[in-house]
Amino acid sequence: MRQNVLNEYLLQPFALEAAKKEANRLPAAELVQSIMEIEPHKRVLAFRLLEKEKAIAVFEYLRPEQQADLIRTMETPEVISLLEALDLDERVRLFEELPAKITKRLIANLSPQAREGVNLLLGYPERSAGRLMSLRYLAVRDDITVQSLLRSIRESELRDNELTLIFVIDAERYYRGFVRTVRLIKASPEQTLSSLIEGTNIAIRASDRDLQAVRLLKDNDLPAIPVVDNEGRLIGDITFDDVIELVEEEATDAALAQGGVGNLLRRDRVWSERLIRGSSWYAIRLRILFLIITLIGGMLVGGVIERFEEVLEAVTAAAVFIPLVMDMGGNVGTQSTTVFARGLAWNHINVNSFLPYLLREVRIGASMGAILGLIAGIIAYFWQGAPNGIPQLGTAVAISLFCVITLGAVLGAVLPWIMLKLGFDHAPGADPFITTIKDFTGLWIYFSRLACGH
Numbered sequence: 001m002r003q004n005v006l007n008e009y010l011l012q013p014f015a016l017e018a019a020k021k022e023a024n025r026l027p028a029a030e031l032v033q034s035i036m037e038i039e040p041h042k043r044v045l046a047f048r049l050l051e052k053e054k055a056i057a058v059f060e061y062l063r064p065e066q067q068a069d070l071i072r073t074m075e076t077p078e079v080i081s082l083l084e085a086l087d088l089d090e091r092v093r094l095f096e097e098l099p100a101k102i103t104k105r106l107i108a109n110l111s112p113q114a115r116e117g118v119n120l121l122l123g124y125p126e127r128s129a130g131r132l133m134s135l136r137y138l139a140v141r142d143d144i145t146v147q148s149l150l151r152s153i154r155e156s157e158l159r160d161n162e163l164t165l166i167f168v169i170d171a172e173r174y175y176r177g178f179v180r181t182v183r184l185i186k187a188s189p190e191q192t193l194s195s196l197i198e199g200t201n202i203a204i205r206a207s208d209r210d211l212q213a214v215r216l217l218k219d220n221d222l223p224a225i226p227v228v229d230n231e232g233r234l235i236g237d238i239t240f241d242d243v244i245e246l247v248e249e250e251a252t253d254a255a256l257a258q259g260g261v262g263n264l265l266r267r268d269r270v271w272s273e274r275l276i277r278g279s280s281w282y283a284i285r286l287r288i289l290f291l292i293i294t295l296i297g298g299m300l301v302g303g304v305i306e307r308f309e310e311v312l313e314a315v316t317a318a319a320v321f322i323p324l325v326m327d328m329g330g331n332v333g334t335q336s337t338t339v340f341a342r343g344l345a346w347n348h349i350n351v352n353s354f355l356p357y358l359l360r361e362v363r364i365g366a367s368m369g370a371i372l373g374l375i376a377g378i379i380a381y382f383w384q385g386a387p388n389g390i391p392q393l394g395t396a397v398a399i400s401l402f403c404v405i406t407l408g409a410v411l412g413a414v415l416p417w418i419m420l421k422l423g424f425d426h427a428p429g430a431d432p433f434i435t436t437i438k439d440f441t442g443l444w445i446y447f448s449r450l451a452c453g454h
Contacts (some may be wrong), residue, residue, distance in 0.1 A: 020049045028057035036066065044073040056085040064090075068097035071106075080109050089112075089134045089242055092121045096131075103327050129213050130206030131245065133227040133236035139167040142176055142197065147189035153181065159179050161241065164223045167234055168197055175203055175226055175234045203228045206235060213238045321380060321397050329404030329438035332368065336361060336412020337434070344420075358413055365409025366402075373402035404442035411437060 023031060023046070035046050047070065050058060061083050071079050071094070082274065083091055083106060095103045095118065107118055107418060117135055124130025136158055140149055153163055166184075168176045177197035187196060203226045204213050216225050217240055227236040343349040349357055378396025411434045 005378060023049045024051050024054050025211060028054065028061055031058050032061040034248045036062075040069065041072060047074075048078075052081065056082060060086065060090070064093045064097045067094050071098065071102060072102070076105070076109055083110065084114055087134060087136065088117045088121065089132060092131060095122065096126070116145055124206055127210050128206065129204045129210055129227055129238060130236075131207045132210045132213060133206065134162075134163050134242060135236050136225075137167060137237045138163060139169050139234055140193065142168045142170065142194045143192060145189065146184050146187045146191050146196075147195070149179075149193065150189075151341055153184075159241065161223070165237075167237065168227050169234050170191055175228050175232055176200060178202075178226065199235075202226070203232075205230060205237070210243070214243050218293070240302060246335050306445045321376075322443065323394075324376065324397070325404060326439050327398050328372065329408035330435055331443050332365065332405050333412040333434035333438060334363075334406035336409050337416055340413055340416050354417055359408070361409050361413040362406070365406040368409070369402035369405035372405060373398040373400075400442050400446035403445050404438050408434060408438050413417050
């Protein structure tokens with residue numbers, strides 16, 4: 001695989017030149033996949049193998065969150081060269097993914113022109129059309145001729161996709177409409193633009209929601225729409241390329257909402273980002289809160305053991321199986337919470353129709369509990385026999401394992417679901433509850449069975 005070539009360099013420095021030559025020969029799209037498959041902390045090393053133009057092309061292929069992860073591991077000068085090569089709207093989307101401290105430092109190192117554009121777009125609210133717009137467009141007065149406009153198009157440094165629509169303004173930059181480039185070819189060279197203008201009422205204000213831009217592009221079947229200020233002056237445009245990610249987001253959200261997990265997953269993403277990229281103090285506060293529950297649970301479990309101290313003294317072999325009873329339920333609970341989290345992420349679980357999934361977990365937990373309980377009970381009986389004339393040791397192990405495994409499976413499904421419904425973060429919170437409940441319940445059942453025979 002191509003990725004192996006890059007990994008060879010990272011592991012064997014003598015392969016630098018061969019890996020560099022191979023990496024720069026590959027298409028940018030293929031390189032993106034190869035680099036993203038490398039361990040995160042090694043990606044910047046692979047990225048530095050690339051020539052400047054190739055590096056820029058690869059960087060543009062990355063999603064904003066991937067660009068942000070890469071930038072965190074790079075030095076400021078090499079980051080600035082990449083940022084300067086990005087379109088303004090792409091640059092702003094990248095800054096939205098970075099912490100404010102890093103964004104402020106990078107903006108300060110941009111050229112004055114690039115810095116001015118970034119500050120302009122960042123001045124608009126998040127998820128507004130102003131944040132999404134581009135400042136690369138061609139605007140002309142309505143009194144010029146077709147011939148003059150065609151000359152301006154030929155001399156323009158804008159890309160082809162930025163010249164499909166030419167925006168028309170008056171002397172004070174008020175938006176008057178647009179002209180399709182293809183119509184200019186068919187028009188008379190001496191004809192003025194006033195007779196070719198379309199879309200006089202098609203525009204979006206910079207303060208409007210970005211999803212409104214998506215709808216305008218779709219409803220009017222246009223490659224771009226103008227962005228105006230509150231007074232109607234042209235200040236930018238939004239092209240279809242600018243909203244592709246937004247369209248994908250909207251489609252994904254619609255699908256998730258239909259499955260009943262849209263809001264939950266968006267909230268889950270925020271929680272995850274705060275736990276991983278937020279302040280350490282936030283993670284400590286949140287995680288220690290749930291660990292205190294485990295601490296209290298441990299005290300309660302200790303109380304159970306103290307309550308049945310006489311049983312332990314009479315049947316010392318019972319202590320051998322305490323870790324087994326405690327650990328098995330915890331392992332099953334962890335399995336269930338992991339399955340739930342993955343099923344939720346892939347939209348395999350409908351949280352608004354949870355009963356079928358819960359019943360499935362009950363069946364699975366009870367089946368595993370019966371199988372493992374029977375095996376452990378038989379082993380316990382033949383291993384320890386009937387200590388002090390009490391044959392119930394094997395039975396106690398079997399029954400308690402059946403109960404804690406079934407309980408662990410059920411709790412591993414129910415607790416994350418309840419916490420999500422109540423608006424709590426289930427990632428750090430579910431397992432401590434599971435541990436406390438199943439340990440207390442499992443040991444109580446275990447010692448109660450032994451006490452019956454004692």
